Amino acid sequence: MASFNVKINGEQKTVDVDPTTPLLWVLRDHLDLVGAKFGCGIAQCGACTVHLNGAAVRSCSLPISAVAEQDITTIEGLSKDGDHPLQKAWIDVDVAQCGYCQAGQIMNAAALLNNNQKPSNEEIEAAMSGNICRCGTYVRIKEAIKTAAKA
């Protein structure tokens, strides 16, 4: 076990965990931030996506020891009142079916829009293909990203 100071959603937190613990489980088990989901544990599905210094990362495969004091943003911290353009667009387009993957989809899309404010369909597809939606809401995910990009 070791003590880690982490900066999550702008707040400093201290956790005492095994250094190999993936960020996902630090968030979920130790910090009660359950928005990032467990889907595969091997960075293949994207359900656990969070931001590390603004870039999308798969938190299931990122040990806490590698995070150090870099800025982590989770879906809970993407906006103060759930009003990030993507969150609003996700509701407007009524994207979710089961909803389990959607926090990861939104975090991945937010990182895309950080770098590319007006992505083309092809760019959206390329950026979003690491995130599985088992319910098959891909058509709506794309529409929501385009809606948010226009906002």
Add this chain to the structure above:
Amino acid sequence: MLIGFSWLTSCSALSTENEKLEVPNEWFKINGYIKIGDTGLVTIYNPNPEIGQNVMTSMPMIVAEELDVPWNHVLVEQGALDEDAFKNPQFAGGSLSILYGWDPLRMAGAAGKYMLIQAAANEWGVEASSLEAKQGIVSEINGKRSLGYGALASKAVNIEVPEELELKSPKDYTLLGSYQKNVEGSKIVTGKPLFGLDYKREGMLYAMIEHPPAFGMQIEDFNAEEIKVMDGIKDAFIIDTSMGQPQWSDVNAFNQLIAIVGDSTWQLMKAKKAIKANWKQVSPLESSAMHVERLAKDLEKGQVQQSRKDGNVEAAFANADQIIERTYTSPFMAHNTLEPMNFFAHVTDEKIEMVGPTQTPKALEDSLAQLFDMPIEKITVEMTRMGGGFGRRLYNHTGLEAAAISKKAGAPIKLIYTREDDMTQGTYRPPYRSTYKAGLDKEGNLIAFSSKGVGLPEGPIFPNRFPAGAVPNYLAEKIMSSTNISTGAWRAPRSHFTAGAEQQFLDEVAEVAGKDPIDFRMELFDRAINDPVGENLDYDAERYAGVLKLVKEKSNWGEEKPGVFRGVAAYFCHQSYVAQVMDLVIENNKPRIQKVWCAVDCGIVVNREGAINIIQGGVVDGVGHAMYSELTFENGESVNKNFNTYKLIRHNQAPKEIEVFFVENEINPTGLGEPGLPPAVGALANALYKASGKRLYDQPYSQQPELSLG
């Protein structure tokens, strides 16, 4: 820290609306579905498990329509397991929630409205017949007085309701048929704890299991003492969830499992890797190659379990001008709900408390009662939102395992499966093999048709479905086989395969007959409508033809576009009818679906937004699994263990556009969770044929050498 599921967080459902009602000081229970606050805010309980089929929005909408309350005055909460209060079977399966719930939900709303009108009549000393209730207000039909539901709620409690109530005529619906958004949308996009995997309780420990590495093996012993001393590990033992009289929902791969209990998920994941166990073989270790052989053999020689015979098939084939015979197959597949199997359990000598994802909460309760010899009254099952179901959570073994672990550990625990546990210990979609045969006369009329199918274990044949009734000489035979690998219902069981095989076959037969594939099907429907062959047909030929006609019109069928390859299919299952036309293009030497048109007849459309969404999802699911997914076994072990080797459809492989149209009618509604999926397989295969010039008989299509588009 306690993460609750309080109703107050549901208020966000109202935040996007203009009108906001105050949070009530007092709530009044009207009936099992309805609670009304003194400000007029109404809580409607969703009876059924939410797996993404959107019943949490659609079922309360039906109650709200009859109660006649504005939708933005309604909060929705997940109901508790109480089938007496809901007068409705509380499960998610077979696309049955709307079909079964239609009457009880409407009655609950109408009863509430009756009580509120009666309360106003009592208050004013007038006849109830002189009053009406609309949009949350009771008023005099020929007078000036009116009162809101909030003001009447306390007086409506316990008013007796007659057994028969007048329900609205569909033409008077204001809410049903409209576009309403998922009531949990804002919680989903802000990452609130909704799912079983998110559930936590003070003092809760985590648990994981390790199952035998292969079907046909059993645990002997393991290094429990070494595991117990690892960091964060509290206990390690073997559990056994064998039951004297298991129900259908108790299908599982293994009764005996290694269980480890600890402080955190990651510590358990590490401990799981350190398990050294001795396993023994108790039955044959099966491989995919064996399954292929077994299916081929049993399709030839297996015993027919169910059949239908019209006319004289042998004579008709003997007289046929042309005979076409084709065999279709599909492999094992896993459900892969994105939220892996999990359950919270707290078992003491006095009670059993369960919280988690199950499509069959009542069945879980019953099995717990049996396994622990505990009266039902002492068992509670709380339903969480589910990260997918697809049939996987019809099977309750994870809940039973969680309970067994909690009892042995003497603590509240949450059992979590890793993806590998989930994928390699499934209640899988079985592999199938079917042969179809058609006989055409000189004019290209279909005079004989036969189908014969086998699966592990159940054959994928529905003897009384189309084209039964449309062909004078018809034979359908369903054959059983066997396996020691656990199998079960997977979204649109057997229909997902049958639709693909049958709709491809009819496409090929139409081509041989020199007919347009839609015209060919229409001729068959004409026969089934005007002069049906035999009796006991499962389907309504007019509604079937109706969706095909609608999709033909919407897709502008017949229009030729260079570089665009079109396929069509129509299928009936779970009491709904769906026809699809798919346009496929070749991009970077790979097939890509450009657009899908779906025509749906599910009777009355409850929530148009949710209905469109679930049909779109069904198309993607159908295309994805037929194209990419396959679970392979070697020596009883699933070779595919995670998403690196088990392929699920990705964003850049999904159809680019899916448009959904409904046949508008006033027929009682039927479900949509499953019917959108099966025809997608047929439409895909038929479009792939147009693109490649090759018919594809074996799934997954992307793995077939015939699909060479270069």
